[in-house]
Amino acid sequence: MSATAHTEHGHPINDAREPRDLDGSDPGPVELHARNVAFDWSDVPLHWIPGHAVPSNFISVLNLLLPEGERWFVQTYNEALPLVRDDELAATMRGFIGQEAMHAEAHDHVLWEFLEHHGIDPNPYLRQMEWIFRKVLGPMQTGTPAARQKHLVERLWLIAALEHYTAILGDFALNNTWVASGADPTMTDLFTWHGAEEVEHRAVAHEVAVYFGDSYLRRGRAMLVVLPILLFLINRGFRFIMAQDSSIRHNWFAQQYHYFRGVRAGVLPKMRHIVFATFSYFRPGFHPNEIGSTAQAVAYLAASPAARNAN
Numbered sequence: 001m002s003a004t005a006h007t008e009h010g011h012p013i014n015d016a017r018e019p020r021d022l023d024g025s026d027p028g029p030v031e032l033h034a035r036n037v038a039f040d041w042s043d044v045p046l047h048w049i050p051g052h053a054v055p056s057n058f059i060s061v062l063n064l065l066l067p068e069g070e071r072w073f074v075q076t077y078n079e080a081l082p083l084v085r086d087d088e089l090a091a092t093m094r095g096f097i098g099q100e101a102m103h104a105e106a107h108d109h110v111l112w113e114f115l116e117h118h119g120i121d122p123n124p125y126l127r128q129m130e131w132i133f134r135k136v137l138g139p140m141q142t143g144t145p146a147a148r149q150k151h152l153v154e155r156l157w158l159i160a161a162l163e164h165y166t167a168i169l170g171d172f173a174l175n176n177t178w179v180a181s182g183a184d185p186t187m188t189d190l191f192t193w194h195g196a197e198e199v200e201h202r203a204v205a206h207e208v209a210v211y212f213g214d215s216y217l218r219r220g221r222a223m224l225v226v227l228p229i230l231l232f233l234i235n236r237g238f239r240f241i242m243a244q245d246s247s248i249r250h251n252w253f254a255q256q257y258h259y260f261r262g263v264r265a266g267v268l269p270k271m272r273h274i275v276f277a278t279f280s281y282f283r284p285g286f287h288p289n290e291i292g293s294t295a296q297a298v299a300y301l302a303a304s305p306a307a308r309n310a311n
Contacts, residue, residue, distance in 0.1 A: 030294060032095025032201050034102045037193060037306035039186050041110065046118040046245065048184035053248050054255055055262030059191065061237035062169075063110040064122055068129035069162070070104040072137055073097075073205075076155050079139055080208065089211060096204045099197050106190060120244045125237060132233075153213040156205070157222035161281070163198070163205035164223070164288065165230060168277050169269065170198030171292035174300060177266030185305070193304045199297035203288040216284060223281055 047053040048060075077097050084090045111122045137158070140151040173195025178188045209219070242248075242255065250258065262268040280286055301307050 030200060030298065032092055032099060032204070034095070034098030035193075035197075035301070035307045035310040036102065037106060037304075037310050039106065039109065039190055039306060041113040041117070041186065044114055044184050044186050046114075046120075046247070048187040049178060049262075049267050050182045052181065052258070052262050052265065052267050053245075054242075054250065054258035055265075055267045057241045057245060058238050058259065058262070058268065060115065060241060061234055062191075063107045063115060064125050064237045064240070065129065065233055067104045067108045067111065068126065068133045070100045070107075072133040073100045073159055074104070075139070076152070076159060077208070080152060080156060080212065084208075084211065086211065089207065092201075092204055093208060096201050099201060103194055103197070106194070110190070115241075119246065120241055125240050128236075129233075153209070154218065154222070156209040156212055157215075157218045158226055160205040160209040160219070161222040161226040162230070163202065164277070164281050164291075165226075165274075166198040167202035167288055167291045168274060170195030170202070170297070172269040172273075174199065174292070174296055176269075181265065181267055183267070189304055189306050192300060193306050196297040196300040196304070199292035200294060200301070202291055206288045220282055223278070227278065 046060075047056040049056045074097050077093055077100075081090060081093055081097075084093065111126070115122055137155060139155075140148045143151075173192045178192075242250070259268065263270055277291065280290065
């Protein structure tokens with residue numbers, strides 16, 4: 001297998017199927033495939049990180065946000081796939097689609113078997129996510145073929161920008177203190193399994209976007225759109241859960257205290273790391289393989305209880 005793939009115009013792009021980590025380790029070619037995982041949420045407490053109720057709720061926001069977002073990834077890639085003439089890239093896209101579909105299904109179960117069980121009604125927030133990902137960001141139904149193609153390319157770059165953050169959060173999931181803090185093993189495995197797969201396929205969205213329209217302007221513009229929207233949706237989801245969590249009643253200042261307490265304890269990511277990683281995305285020579293370690297991700301996926309029990 002070649003270490004590079006080529007666009008239709010002959011420009012080489014880095015191949016996500018042979019990732020090389022910055023630490024020099026090389027796990028060899030990685031074939032992406034979905035792992036049919038399942039989780040039992042019956043005994044998982046709402047505040048699944050002991051002593052860290054606010055961080056627990058903050059991370060649980062992802063269970064509200066991810067299902068619709070990842071279904072949108074799958075829909076957009078299924079729209080793009082017939083247009084790909086690179087067989088290896090197409091195969092990698094199919095693996096990506098399978099993994100993202102499984103992520104959406106796993107987090108969808110959390111909504112109803114975990115959040116709703118603990119008195120959090122996800123329906124109002126989900127309706128908003130459906131409107132954003134199905135209506136605002138859905139495929140263009142009218143217009144010329146050229147306009148629809150342009151719209152598709154813009155959405156592919158939006159996905160690449162979003163996948164930049166899923167890779168950052170995936171790397172955090174592999175390197176946090178949840179286990180040492182006594183976090184619930186089921187929720188820990190859910191987010192760490194998901195994070196490991198995000199690191200495993202972290203370069204795919206970037207390379208697909210490059211294949212369809214290599215443009216630094218498009219890349220930067222997509223990030224400038226994604227970042228404020230993502231911050232808004234996470235903050236909105238956090239306030240949504242906190243408003244329904246009757247077990248704690250913190251004012252804004254108390255929430256901020258407990259948030260930064262979670263950061264200091266290593267159960268939440270450090271904001272400066274996310275800010276630095278955001279700036280790195282705008283560097284002309286940036287490539288997603290700079291984030292995380294494929295070897296570490298693959299090692300966790302081999303040990304994950306859910307992945308080991310996958311059908």
